Amino acid sequence: MVIAFIRTIILYILIIAGIRLMGKRQVGELEPSELVLSLLIADLAAVPMQDFGIPLLTGVIPILTLLSMTMIFSVLTMRFVRFRILMCGKPSIVVRNGTPDQKEMHRNRFTVDELLEDLRMNGYTDLSKIKYAILETNGQLSVLPYASEKPPSAHQLSVKTHESGLPVILISDGRVLENNLKTSGHDLAWLEEQVNQHHCSSPAHVFLMTVDELGQVKLFPKQTAKEAGA
Amino acid sequence: MKHLWIAAAILFVLLGGTLGNSQYLTSIIGGYEQQLTRAQQLASRGDWDESERITRQVYADWEKHGFYFHSLLRHVDIDEILLTFHEVQEYLKLEESDQYNAANAKLITQLGLLAEMEQLTLKNIL
Structure with a gap:
């Protein structure tokens, strides 16, 4: 087991160094240490999962070692600029x-x-x-x-705009999201009134309903089977 | 920094645990090797009963640690040693000197290799 522990540390550092040498284009959207972790962890878990002749700990110890190493590297990356440059490179x-x-x-x-x-x-x-x-x-x-x-902004063009804020979903596929309704500062009576105003008989017939911070309601009724087919 | 210390503590526990396991395994296997060597010496002197008693005692202790061995070592190695144990015990019953010596030497070597596999040495790491 101690051999598995030491080998995991050596291989982890070696693969990170390899990924760093391969250059930024190979990394994708992950940091080198995260990429290496995702590459190795699935493989480590698969071995004892498939081979019953290998103790479970043979997979567990390297996985725990990798997770701990990644945690240490991510903390060191955050705290020390030089370590961050060494691990992630520079733009x-x-x-x-x-x-x-x-x-x-x-x-x-x-x-x-x-x-x-x-x-x-x-x-x-x-x-x-x-x-x-x-x-x-x-x-x-x-x-x-x-x-x-650069395209001009509304500010540069002196155009007045209104911040509508983040729309909150109130009804999703016929289900009323009561927490969101409460957060938006409305109640069920208001909701039903809005639904009726949009020519729907009940919230169950609404596919999506949202309200933004300005109180603007967007409602999409559910399509009938015939409409969906067309 | 809390995360750093937690991760470092996990690594430290893993290192300590695996090194402790290596030491424990070496001490158990070392004991078996000594007893089996003694049993072989007794058998060569013609004391088959005492030799069989010692071998049976080692086997009982091996069985007692069955869960430990199975959870930490490769099952194929454990099964091979189990087969050799049975082989040795059969030759002891038959008082077949040559076969017993060969099987017992094989058993001692297998046990030695099992302990050696867990030692923290450069040879094993590489």
């Missing part, structure tokens, strides 16, 4: 003032095709419109266009 600026930084792209093994693909996914086709494109530590590309290329 890289791959486009600066409309020009790709080839050295940085090469260092991150980030190809031109990948760069253009990520820019298109962010809604940009022209590199010259981009002030900065930053390859984040989780492998995602953040694109910051020139100020002149």
Whole structure:
């Protein structure tokens, strides 16, 4: 068992180092330690699950070791900047003032095709419109266009807008969500009145009903079988 | 920081527990090896009854620790040792010197390997 414990620690650190060396593009949306944990834990659990000749503890001890190591690494990552850089790396600026930084792209093994693909996914086709494109530590590309290329906000256009706030679901598939109704400051009598105003006989005939902070009600009646078929 | 200490404590308990298990297993197996070697010496002197009594005693103790062995060691290794125990006991009953010596040596080696497998050594880690 002690061998399993030590081997788990060695392999965990080795795989994290491997993932870090593979570069940001391989990481996806997880941090290296989280990715390694998700890669290993399923496999560790599967072995004693399928092979009855292996004691359960053979799986349990490495899993507990991995969870503890991940917890320690995540706390150290939060507290120490240098450790965070070592574990997760630093964001890289791959486009600066409309020009790709080839050295940085090469260092991150980030190809031109990948760069253009990520820019298109962010809604940009022209590199010259981009002030900065930053390859984040989780492998995602953040694109910051020139100020002149940014869409104007309502504030910049001096347009008056109203904050409707977060809509609260009151009826979901015919069921009244009483907690949400209470939170929104309404009661059942109000609800039934709203339902009747929208030409529904009861909440059971409502597919979705929401109310926002301004009191605006949106109601979608349930479709009949005939309507759903059409 | 609380999470860090909890995780560190779990790792410490696991390390302590597994090292303790390694020591415990070595001491149990070491005792078996000594007794089985003594039984073999007695058999070579012709004291088959005493040899059989000691072997049976070792087997009873092995059976007593059955749950412990099954929860911590690979079942295939435990089953092989169990078979060799039966083999040794049969040769003792028949007072077959050559076969008994061979089977007993095999049993001692199997037990030694079982303990060795749990030792914290570079050879085992690699």
